[in-house]
Amino acid sequence: MRARLPLLAVLLSIAMVTSAEAWSYKDAAKPYAGQSITILDEITPLQETMKTLVPEFVKETGIQVDYQLLNHFEVISKGQADMLSGRGAYDGVMVHSPQLGLLLQADVVRPIDDLLGNKTISNPDLDLKDVIQPAWDSVAKFKGKTYGLLDWNYNVVYWARGDVLNHPDEKAAFKKRYNYDLAPAKTLQQMRDIAEFFTRKKGEKLAGQPLESDFYGVVLEGIKGGTTFWTLWNVFIKNSGGDVFDAEGRPTIDRPENVAGLKLWAEMWKFAPPGQAEYSLIDVPTVMGNGIAAQTLAWSDFVLGIDQPGKSKYAGKFVYAGSPAGKSGTRSAETEPSMIVISKHSKKAEATYLFLQWLVDKQTQKRFFEVSKGAGVPIRESTWSLGELKQSRFAALYDAMRETLKNGRAKPKAPKIFEVMDVMSGLVQEVALGRKTAEQGLKEGQEKVLAICKKCTL
């Protein structure tokens, strides 16, 4: 008997070592097999592709997943209604970064630190260092806690008509006028010059051909609400050295740097289609896809939808670059790191966590890019080197995304951020339409935002 104890110990330790290395979803999910979870995510072709992979998770773990997809506004309204009312019909809800201020204040999001540290259900190969930063930290981490994994890494890239920018006649004329070479804009100032250069009336020549209708140098989102103000804030204002809030979260709307950034943005409107004040993120790709404008700053997943044969006459003629820099040293880009959070009212946190983990798993991500034929918004650094991306028709777009993502952060966690955004969105529209000066608009903005919150961030 005595002699067997050491043997037993050895056998046990071997067993422990081998079992630690053989972590699998199947084993980790054993206590939860048979449970049903409901996940709410936003619908775009990306999620539709992901949906085709979900049965693989179900098969491996035995956890039933109802992966529901709704449009942007509905995901926000229904998702929040469900969490805030305590109904808890959704175990996991996709949230955009600006929603977090409100949801954290209402305390309806379940932190995942305990789940991340739980060795039984946490995949040791998850390799969270591989997740793109600062995207994940800026959206998920708050006051020492982690609230989710990075699921969708939306980003805004510079998108332009390559055929027009590369035309020899245009290049010669541009150089003559502006004294530098015509190329995809690296700075906002260059973007402005190119916009001015390419704004032409019907009948004038563009790339050697007479225009059949008016052509514009740039198109941007300008509708009230939407993502208009985020792009203005993160690209124009921040790159001019300004910001909406200071380090303590107090509103500093009427800073001189903000005025400069707003002025530059407003100036772009001179070279944009007359409908810009009604353009949302669905108009911009439509305008670009129909060859009405030369440049834009657009969400890269849009581009994935337009720059394909059969979707646009100009497919294959576009060029991309990272979000342009400003004059100041800081570089900022508009990105929207989004994550699926676990609702505090969910009774199946572990099963939900297993699914959320699986979504960001290296294997799943690789499978995703295989199935989507190299179309997606990467959340992992290792994705950039995948063959599917390097050989896809979107290789240049991915370089642009990578560049953008280096400088993109989540929105501040301010519970009243939508009110602030709503007020400012209307004001900057009026500035761009020439009904107010930038100074007036921002001064009014400061007063109105102070009435909403004196210290806006949590």
Add this chain to the structure above:
Amino acid sequence: MSTRQQAESRRRTLFSLVAAAWALIVVLPVLWMTLMMFKPEAIMFARPPVWLFPPTLAHFDYVLAQGFVWNLVASLVIALISTLLVVLVGTPAAYAFARYPIRRRDDLLLFVLATRMAPPIALAIPFYLIYARVGLLDTYVGLIVAYLTFNLSFYVWVLWSFCRDLPVELEEAARTDGYPRAHVLLRVVLPLLRPGIIATAMLCFIFAWNEFLYAFLLGGKSMETLPVAVPKLITSQGVKWGELSVVGIVALLPVLLAVFLLQRHIVRGLTMGAVKG
């Protein structure tokens, strides 16, 4: 034909042409949307617009694959049942308000109308909260009940005005002949009210068929009507215009058919039989 008849015939033709031209102009955007159902995406908004093109059925495929048929069924069931309930409950009420000296009639009528005066958006979350508590979310019953709120007031008020135009003599004659009130209501009044009932019921059906906010908020996976299927086609990666057109036009067809078939009940024309001059 006498000159009077000729003049009338000419007038009719003139009016017909005016009406036809008006109809065409009004419906032109919808005809464009019908074209969009078959248009390949690349030329959807081509400038100048493309009228002749090789049609594609891709949009239909996508919509069908999304389970669109279930949306159609859900919309049909909910709109039909809620309209039926509204007619059953509202018709006697409208008649009673018109014909009988009910105490505080004005106040009651105003109460009926008052039920549709608060903006639905502001009531949406209270509704959601109540429904969540009683378990009516994502159920057919829940939405049918919600539609009763909006349609009953509309139905009672509009039908009430129809009832007031009913010739009282017929009912009085039937009463003096000794028939009970219920019989008078069913046998004399209802046939005369038919055009009004059908027209108003049709409008109620259309409101229920097309309603979005409550169907969206109070619905869910088990209960998804047609209008709720529309925003899913507006993704942040682009709008599926072709698919949207399919849903929009196909949602129109059942209603169009119903109106086409039922219109003769609305138009009583010049043969008004029962009333003796």
Add this chain to the structure above:
Amino acid sequence: MYALSTRATATGAGWFPYALIAPAMLTLVIVALVPFVYTIYLSLHEMQFARVGDWAGLANYRALLGNARFWHSVWISTVFVALAVPLEFALGLLGALVLNQGVRCRSLIVPVLFVPTMMAPIVVAILWKVMLAGSWGLVSYNVLERFGILSDISVLASPALALYALVFIDVWQWTPFVMLALFAGLSSLPMAPYRAAAVDGATSVQMFRRLTIPLLMPLMAVIVLLRLIDAFKIFDTIFLLTAGGPGQATESLSLFTYKTVFDFWNLGTASATAVVIWIMFFVFSNAFYQLARRTLRAF
């Protein structure tokens, strides 16, 4: 002359009329009154997202009534309704009269004319986006740009014109509703008074003024009142086409309420809005009803 007596005449009916109205009243009390009373309850409390907080008395109301944005949205909605409904009524009545005169192929024309009202408002919004979007819209390119009308201006992006565009779309959508209702009304009119008037030698204009208008008055008044209340709540088109902009040019009451509820989750204010608007409509409808009864003999 045919007696235009339309007042309630039956007497001695006992409980019968009350039995007739009972199901409707009961349904409305349960289905409409309960949520509304709950909304009043919410409006009197501090709301923390969806949780009911402490008693707040009239604080939410004070905040709402002191909110310039609220009043601006009421103004915008009022202007919108004041422009749209009279147009819908005039065109609808005209159309109903034309149809009633007798048109050929009426059974084909009527359903087609009715199509705009039959389409889901959300689809109508998208349809007009496709028509009027700046630069890429069908009408924008083929009509406006081609003929140089409103050059360098996009209707939906123009603070001056956006509201009118929305009025136009509303008229397009709801005129058929008015038309069909009034047409049904015209078809239901009793023939006897007309025959009697013809025997007396009345002209068609006289018949129209003395018979048609008074007989149709109840229905016309009801339709106008209903349209006034419903047009005030317009949402889908504004949300999709302008989102309340540019600036605040088209921020209607429904848009203000939508944002308060779904963007800001300010349920206290939203509930107060529901009650305040309800009160405004109630007062207005009451006045309308009394006025229409006395001057137009409509009720």
